[in-house]
Amino acid sequence: MKDIAKRFPQNPLLSPSDLLPSHESLQIACLLNPGVFQFEGKTWMIVRVAERPIQKDDAISFPILTEAGIEIMEIHSNHPELDASDARVINYIGADYLTTLSHLRLLCSDDGVLFYQPKDYSILIGQGLLESFGIEDCRVSYIEGIYYLTYTAVSPNGVGVGLRTTIDWKNFESHGMILPPHNKDCAVFDEKINGLFYALHRPSSIAIGGNYIWMASSLDGIHWANHQCILKTRKGSWDSARIGAGASPIKTEEGWLAIYHGANEKHQYCLGAFLMDLENPSKVIARTEDPIMSPTENYELAGFFGNVVFTNGHILNPDGDTVTIYYGASDEFVCGAEFSIKEIFSLLQYY
Ligand code: MAN
Numbered sequence: 001m002k003d004i005a006k007r008f009p010q011n012p013l014l015s016p017s018d019l020l021p022s023h024e025s026l027q028i029a030c031l032l033n034p035g036v037f038q039f040e041g042k043t044w045m046i047v048r049v050a051e052r053p054i055q056k057d058d059a060i061s062f063p064i065l066t067e068a069g070i071e072i073m074e075i076h077s078n079h080p081e082l083d084a085s086d087a088r089v090i091n092y093i094g095a096d097y098l099t100t101l102s103h104l105r106l107l108c109s110d111d112g113v114l115f116y117q118p119k120d121y122s123i124l125i126g127q128g129l130l131e132s133f134g135i136e137d138c139r140v141s142y143i144e145g146i147y148y149l150t151y152t153a154v155s156p157n158g159v160g161v162g163l164r165t166t167i168d169w170k171n172f173e174s175h176g177m178i179l180p181p182h183n184k185d186c187a188v189f190d191e192k193i194n195g196l197f198y199a200l201h202r203p204s205s206i207a208i209g210g211n212y213i214w215m216a217s218s219l220d221g222i223h224w225a226n227h228q229c230i231l232k233t234r235k236g237s238w239d240s241a242r243i244g245a246g247a248s249p250i251k252t253e254e255g256w257l258a259i260y261h262g263a264n265e266k267h268q269y270c271l272g273a274f275l276m277d278l279e280n281p282s283k284v285i286a287r288t289e290d291p292i293m294s295p296t297e298n299y300e301l302a303g304f305f306g307n308v309v310f311t312n313g314h315i316l317n318p319d320g321d322t323v324t325i326y327y328g329a330s331d332e333f334v335c336g337a338e339f340s341i342k343e344i345f346s347l348l349q350y351y
């Protein structure tokens with residue numbers, strides 16, 4: 001198995017203690033899965049900040065957004081109807097809750113390594129009944145002067161894809177939920193193809209079907225149609241349980257190159273790549289067999305939820321070959337790594 005990621009020696013770039021919590025009653029448990037974009041000559045991240053109260057020894061407590069603001073739920077650890085075997089989600093009296101509440105925060109950097117929170121930019125928090133468990137894992141696409149933010153919207157109603165747009169990162173227009181539950185990992189292409197917007201997304205079927213990558217197109221970038229299933233999990237492989245797109249695919253002469261995450265039954269998250277036809281992107285023409293990146297470093301193996309590398313943000317460098325990915329490690333830290341597109345291509349197997 002070949003890991004071709006060149007990790008930043010400065011990793012992790014960001015840890016929970018590097019930022020201040022959004023509320024005095026909370027602490028930051030995880031900084032993860034940033035969307036990445038360029039704006040006003042700088043590299044920016046819209047990072048997922050997952051918060052919860054300081055935990056007591058004998059209880060689990062987590063915040064929920066209500067109309068009145070943040071409400072804290074506290075459950076005794078010994079409660080007979082509590083299943084807390086997953087650090088990320090709990091089941092309590094038959095209902096699922098997240099153990100943390102996520103918002104999105106803007107950070108910027110002059111060198112792509114040192115990120116800081118600029119003044120005068122607000123945090124983005126969940127709005128309304130479909131985002132009461134938070135907003136997560138934002139992808140940013142830039143199309144014809146508008147930034148499209150597609151993110152995971154979580155609530156007791158389910159997990160879906162929300163969309164907000166902006167031109168200045170200060171004023172946002174909310175378009176509500178564009179892909180209903182269960183759906184996440186939505187990445188809009190940075191460019192229209194033959195007049196249409198395209199997006200990768202990941203619905204999940206609970207009975208027939210699975211956690212596969214789908215493609216949709218749209219006339220306006222808001223209403224999506226023509227859904228097609230384009231990439232599936234592979235039995236017995238590193239991507240056997242679920243797959244999902246990373247950031248917007250990269251346009252190359254040979255096709256649209258997508259970096260995606262895959263997890264196996266043991267919840268190990270690795271990265272792979274696939275290539276879509278330039279004119280007809282719902283046609284996948286090649287895919288890597290093995291991961292191009294797997295959790296190997298301490299910060300990728302142990303943390304809030306260990307054994308995870310997950311990316312939803314990258315920058316294509318001016319040399320046209322180097323992609324800098326920013327990624328969540330162990331669902332707790334933000335890290336950086338570089339890939340060579342040529343090297344990724346050398347591992348693609350054409351169908
Ligand atoms: C999964 C994980 C969590 C995330 C929830 C809701 O359990 O990806 O990190 O909070 O889904 O999206």
